[in-house]
Amino acid sequence: MTPLSPAFRALSVTTVTIGILATAVVLPGAAVADTIDPAADIFPAVGTSDFDVEHYDVQMDYRANDDISVVTTITASAAATLDTIRLDFEGLTVDTVTVDGVAATFAREDDKGATLHKLVVTPAAPVSGDFTVTVEYRGAxxxxxxxxxxxxxxxxxxxxxxxxxxxxxxxxxxxxxxxxxxxxxxxxxxxxxxxxxxxxxxxxxxxxxxxxxxxxxxxxxxxxxxxxxxxxxxxxxxxxxxxxxxxxxxxxxxxxxxxxxxxxxxxxxxxxxxxxxxxxxxxxxxxxxETKLGPYPxxxxxxxxxxxxxxxxxxxxxxxxxxxxxxxxxxxxxxxxxxxGNSVSPRTWSEIWLSEGGASFFESYYAWQVREQSDPRDLAAQAVGPDGDPDIWEVPTVGWTDPAQLFGNQSYVRGSYVYSALMNAVGPDGFDRIMRAWTKEHGGSSVVTEDFLALANEVSGRDLSRTLVQWISSDTPPAVPEDIVSFEPLTAETTVGTAPVLPTEVTPNYKSGPGTPASVTWDTADADWSTPGTVTLTGSGTDFFGAPFTTASLVVTVSAPASPSPTESATPSPSSAALPHTLSATGAKPATVPLIAALSLLIGGAVILVAARRRRKVD
Missing domain, CATH: 2.60.40 (Immunoglobulin-like)
Structure with missing residues (x-):
């Protein structure tokens, strides 16, 4: 559906920053999970899972807008035995109903406030498996x-x-x-x-x-x-x-x-x-x-x-x-x-962003590729830019419950931003691969948001869930996926013969600035801690946007152990015995804990030594 005068609004953003040792980390909107549960049906009284319709045969005699008579035969299948068959039907006069050719009784249920309009059919005998229902009706x-x-x-x-x-x-x-x-x-x-x-x-x-x-x-x-x-x-x-x-x-x-x-x-x-x-x-x-979504369905x-x-x-x-x-x-x-929407349909109307957000995004995608207008990836950046509308984050694309919101901005505008964020993360070619796979795998079926996340992850070979979930459900402006351009510098120190304690996180730098720290695994297979000098390690991992990296770098300085002082006692003091080899690291996760622990041990050892000397003097 497209409103003839859609009031798509520009969006604004509040940027949250945190300082860590003079490094500003731009935090994306808070996401509580990397999955989306299927949304509750906003029209729970419409439709049923009791049976699946295979075919409708409609024979209508149209005389005027307010004068029709119709015979509709429904071919369906029920997995379980049904004593009643509940069809959605609003208005008109029902004359007869048969089930498998045998006359059936019927009643009407109507509750406008609950969007409930039912033709309740009771067959002469319960049905299961394949069955037909023929309804004769007329009126305006x-x-x-x-x-x-x-x-x-x-x-x-x-x-x-x-x-x-x-x-x-x-x-x-x-x-x-x-x-x-x-x-x-x-x-x-x-x-x-x-x-x-x-x-x-x-x-x-x-x-x-x-x-x-x-x-x-x-x-x-x-x-x-x-x-x-x-x-x-x-x-x-x-x-x-x-x-x-x-x-x-x-x-x-x-x-x-x-x-x-x-x-x-x-x-x-x-x-x-x-x-x-x-x-x-x-x-x-x-x-x-067809080049973007596969064969016309x-x-x-x-x-x-x-x-x-x-x-x-x-x-x-x-x-x-x-x-x-x-x-x-x-x-x-x-x-x-x-x-x-038609071939790949939302399972319930609560998931309509999958179709309306997609069609809205493709308007911009087409205008970019065919009319040489602005890049559709800019939609996400504009959404969190200074001219964006902060109100857009108040209603998630999935999880709202008011049926009056069905065709709201969260379905069209915010939904299009999810697709824009996906293209920012994987690029146009990667986006096309995901969308073609989406229609190929789910064409002719009905889906939920989690199906989309799972397929995007599978086709891209990345974990995109955390990024996309923020665009789907966060109540604060999300982060726009970007490519890593560098990493915040990292250094560490140790002494000869001792493997250093390595930082567990690195901070990627993007075009827009430093991003969220990411877990890192360092390659130490060829590291040599036996001689003084420097050792450069390479780290790999996955950033917040699910993009793998292999170019993080850490420089470790290996120092010779300090020579003992000529006046130093051969028996180490309690404090010197408890001191570990030193290590410091700067960057995304400074190694301050070992330093604090060492200072604590040093002070504790000094106290013990003084106390011991006092006891000896008293003795």
Missing amino acids: PGTHEDPDGSFEGWMPTSGGVVALGQPVGTMTWLPSNNTPSDKATYDIEVTAPTQTDARDLSVASSGDLVGQEPVDADRTRWSWHVGTPLSTSMLVLAVGHYDIQNSTITLASGRVLPEWSFVTADASDEDKALVASMRGRIASMLDWL GESTGLIYDYANVGYALETQDRPFFDGGIDEATLLHELTHMWL
Whole structure:
């Protein structure tokens, strides 16, 4: 979904610094974990995991916007035995329900405040495994109002109607398992008047137009087939006075796609010219997206342009819907959703940043590579820059619970920053590899945020979780991933024959300044502590952003042991016996503990010696 006038705000930042021996360490926003638990479903009363729908067969007789009759047959499968089958269905009058061809009883449950609208079917006998439910219903479908005040469902247009589903509006005209985690195929057959108001009437939907035939002198049957499994929220149905553009598009990959676009006949000549211009860019956009996200996951392409006064464009499958406005960025956004959102879907609406943040980021990515505009990696830097908006960190991309926030900045703006941070960490080529693997491995399924983190780690060969989790959930400005340019100098000292105590951390330097100390492992295989001089060690590890390093350096000075004084007693004092060989280190983690311990022993030994002498004098 794209609001027609998105109010994307610039973000600001507060930088936290800490001083350690004159070294300033820029700390990223605090992250309490490097994993993200699946978010609670913000629509818990919608959808069910009791069964999985495999196919919807819809036969609709459309006479007018407020007068339809429908027979819908649902083919589904249940892993466990079900005494009742709970379908999402809002409004309309149900006449009959059968389960596996046998009449069933049914009841309705409605609680608008809980977004609960159920058709509860009780079959004559419990079902398990494969089963079918056929529902006959009629009436005037309605619109659905979301908690944020937006509308979807059966939306009147200038010459007919468009049925929009995101997030839950499909249940206003189709009894279904109305959740993004359940994907199915569809056959949609709509019989409609051939003309209304002396103008041709057309029916558009997702998938392929497989039939258009007259039923009688006044009616035409339109048949659409959706063979790619799709959640109900991304299905579209539109009836109206449309100019139909039908063509084929040959992609650079060699694939040939049928194109059906439907533009309301009520559009002005200027709007029709604009839409034609945008249609002309679909092929090049799909070509570019295939290089980033892999093969196009749809069956056909095109668009629907009408006036529904909903205030947004929507990524309806194969042909996105545009509500009286279209531009290049919005078209690219909605086409990106064919991969991110429609093919790889959030398991619940609480994880919608995965699709909306991704599509928002790809707007900037496309503008950079095709229009030579600003680098999309700058989005993350700007977010934590002086002109950024600190309020953006108040709501995490995952973990919010108010359904009215579904299409908020945390989904679009902050979500895009996560993708920007990822590209900062692995570069454009590494980013593309991750995204192609993401759609290949999870295409046709529904996912959670942790799936994305796991795949990013696997493909990059790095632990990116700590970095990305901060961008996803931190309530303070995160650190922008950068490449290491050097390390803070480190030195240590020891005496001949004694291996030094080595620092356990190093401080990487980035273009923006010193970063968070990182654990380090020193290569001491060839180190020689037997002669005075200096020994240079090389250290390796992984920085805060999950980037491996092998170029940390430590210079150890090996000194000869001090010669004993001629007047020194042959019997060592308690203090000298307790003194260890000395070691000092400066940098990310100064070796002050051994020095303090040595001083403590020295003072303690002196006290013991004085006490002993006093006791001898008394004796």
